[in-house]
Amino acid sequence: MFTGKIEHTAIVTAVEADALRVQIDPSAPLVEGGAVCLDGVRMTMQSVAPGELVATVTDETRRRTTLDRVAAGARLHFELPVAAGDRIDGHLVQGHVEGVGKVLRVDDEPAGRRVWIKPADRLLARLVAKSSVAVNGVSLTVAEVLKDRFTVVLVPNTLRRTTLGDLAVGDRVNVESDLVTRMAREGHGPELLRAVARLPWTGHLSGEAGVQKVVAQLAAGGGVVVWDPALEGEGDVVFAAERFRPEAMTFLLTQVCGHTTIPCAAEVLQRLEVPPMPGGGDRQGTAMHVPVDLASSPGTGVSAADRAATIRRLAAPDAVPSDFLRPGHVFPLAARPGLLAERKGHTEATVALCVAAGLAPVGVCCEVMRPDGVMAQAAELEQFAMRWELPMIDVDDLVRWLS
Numbered sequence: 003m004f005t006g007k008i009e010h011t012a013i014v015t016a017v018e019a020d021a022l023r024v025q026i027d028p029s030a031p032l033v034e035g036g037a038v039c040l041d042g043v044r045m046t047m048q049s050v051a052p053g054e055l056v057a058t059v060t061d062e063t064r065r066r067t068t069l070d071r072v073a074a075g076a077r078l079h080f081e082l083p084v085a086a087g088d089r090i091d092g093h094l095v096q097g098h099v100e101g102v103g104k105v106l107r108v109d110d111e112p113a114g115r116r117v118w119i120k121p122a123d124r125l126l127a128r129l130v131a132k133s134s135v136a137v138n139g140v141s142l143t144v145a146e147v148l149k150d151r152f153t154v155v156l157v158p159n160t161l162r163r164t165t166l167g168d169l170a171v172g173d174r175v176n177v178e179s180d181l182v183t184r185m186a187r188e189g190h191g192p193e194l195l196r197a198v199a200r201l202p203w204t205g206h207l208s209g210e211a212g213v214q215k216v217v218a219q220l221a222a223g224g225g226v227v228v229w230d231p232a233l234e235g236e237g238d239v240v241f242a243a244e245r246f247r248p249e250a251m252t253f254l255l256t257q258v259c260g261h262t263t264i265p266c267a268a269e270v271l272q273r274l275e276v277p278p279m280p281g282g283g284d285r286q287g288t289a290m291h292v293p294v295d296l297a298s299s300p301g302t303g304v305s306a307a308d309r310a311a312t313i314r315r316l317a318a319p320d321a322v323p324s325d326f327l328r329p330g331h332v333f334p335l336a337a338r339p340g341l342l343a344e345r346k347g348h349t350e351a352t353v354a355l356c357v358a359a360g361l362a363p364v365g366v367c368c369e370v371m372r373p374d375g376v377m378a379q380a381a382e383l384e385q386f387a388m389r390w391e392l393p394m395i396d397v398d399d400l401v402r403w404l405s
């Protein structure tokens with residue numbers, strides 16, 4: 003058993019038919035016949051000498067790990083087994099590599115480097131965000147699990163002490179999931195999924211558990227990101243109107259930067275006598291209505307506090323037509339009666355989410371726009387969601403689980 007806390011690297015001096023000859027720190031206490039972990043792969047030491055060891059490489063090892071292509075001169079993470087009483091400054095790594103993953107993307111961030119890795123699907127199912135994973139034998143935390151990939155964030159110390167700092171797009175890495183997570187997942191699948199669904203979450207989600215998290219976040223007054231790749235090719239931040247605070251309006255105006263609109267169930271707008279905008283509707287069929295302000299607002303209706311008050315009033319069951327001035331600065335949209343079963347737009351997604359959260363069928367949505375004015379796409383939305391600690395979901399998942 004190893005811990006994934008890497009203190010040394012070994013240099014490959016020769017690749018033989020069934021063995022790997024490596025040079026290591028001469029002070030390393032090697033034991034002939036003992037175990038060694040090289041780049042996350044547990045092997046047996048065939049022979050040892052001060053500063054050198056020869057590790058057996060079987061065909062099975064070559065088939066399942068990156069050692070199939072290792073060459074003289076390569077640097078490999080080197081770790082000897084943990085001894086009882088040692089500090090386990092990582093997690094329990096067995097050195098049983100489950101598969102090879104491919105680096106898809108590497109992003110430098112203010113406090114580290116995010117690496118996106120695509121493993122085999124069967125391996126992805128064994129990874130859980132915020133649990134551990136060994137990548138080339140280095141103990142790391144899974145930052146998030148997306149549809150076909152997972153991410154890890156390499157802190158400066160890891161970048162300095164391991165070879166993971168050299169990883170580039172297209173590189174292959176050895177991946178071993180966390181033993182404890184694996185056992186829990188395999189032994190208690192449904193219970194584990196239910197428990198995971200209750201945890202707070204950040205980043206791109208999918209499936210029923212993902213939708214449940216998004217609904218829970220909305221019910222608690224938080225924002226969620228809804229990505230619509232097909233109709234608009236835009237991602238909106240969505241809130242429930244009933245829980246909407248001035249701080250959230252400020253966030254939409256200063257960080258999200260799109261056009262804030264208020265998707266409502268059509269009957270709400272009929273009851274409040276808010277008419278449709280004249281004309282034939284916009285190109286995506288978004289049902290824009292005449293903008294309104296709260297008549298009793300102390301200001302012009304533009305401030306974050308004024309707009310949030312107007313939005314909350316639109317969601318109030320006792321609101322009446324005379325509560326609003328027309329035109330104003332808050333832009334309602336009417337959802338189709340069949341919601342997502344009828345149209346896969348942000349308007350319908352927002353109202354469907356509010357209904358699923360047990361709230362009034364009125365919400366707030368605003369497109370995420372990049373600082374250069376271009377609408378954010380999937381990868382940028384994922385980063386945005388992680389930066390602001392928001393869950394993100396595809397509109398298709400909402401169609402599947404909320405229709």
Ligand SMILES: O=C(CO)[C@H](O)[C@H](O)COP(=O)(O)O
Nearest residue numbers: 238263286288347348349350
């Ligand atoms: O305000 C909008 C259109 O002007 C937004 O794009 C908003 O996302 C709602 O649009 P849709 O229901 O068409 O996705």
